Each structure stands twice: as C-alpha cells, then as structure tokens.
Amino acid sequence: MAMIGGANLHPLVDFIEHFATVLGEMHCEFWVGDYDNYHPEIIAEESPLYDFRPDTVLLLPPERRCVYNGPLASSRAEQEEAGRSRCV
Numbered sequence: 001m002a003m004i005g006g007a008n009l010h011p012l013v014d015f016i017e018h019f020a021t022v023l024g025e026m027h028c029e030f031w032v033g034d035y036d037n038y039h040p041e042i043i044a045e046e047s048p049l050y051d052f053r054p055d056t057v058l059l060l061p062p063e064r065r066c067v068y069n070g071p072l073a074s075s076r077a078e079q080e081e082a083g084r085s086r087c088v
Helices: 010-023 038-043 048-052 076-086
Strands: 002-005 057-060
Touching (some): 002 010, 002 048
C-alpha cells in the first residue's frame, strides 16, 4: 500500500501498520510519500512510487483542495462538476 497526500501521514500510517500486524491475516508493505509532494510523486514516472508498484494507493489531498463553496442542498452532480472544474 502506498500512502500519499498533502498532510502528515505518519500518525495514520503507524495506526494502519499496527492494526495490519495485530490482525495478522494480511501481509502489507507500506510506502509513504513525502509531505505534500503527491503531485510530483504521481506525475513523474521515475518517482519511487512507481518503483514500489503498489496494489493500493491511499491519497489524502490537502484540505484546501477539498472545499465546496456551493449551497448544501446542491445535487451530487453539481458538487462533482465543481470538483472537476477545480482540478486543472
């Protein structure tokens, strides 16, 4: 599992590693990206992320990228469209 994002991931990584070990029914290898470096880690094919070849990637973007300023009653489609238009 690879974990990348715009936040400090280490408290979360420590918990996930601990529970994976305690449960003992699954073997997990972890790779953690650098703080707020997820964009280059995804884009650059020479990134260590590509060398790791994860089966699963957990992406936690920074909160500044996850803000919807529209009305609370907006439909899901309207919210998704607003999110897509911000991803340039």
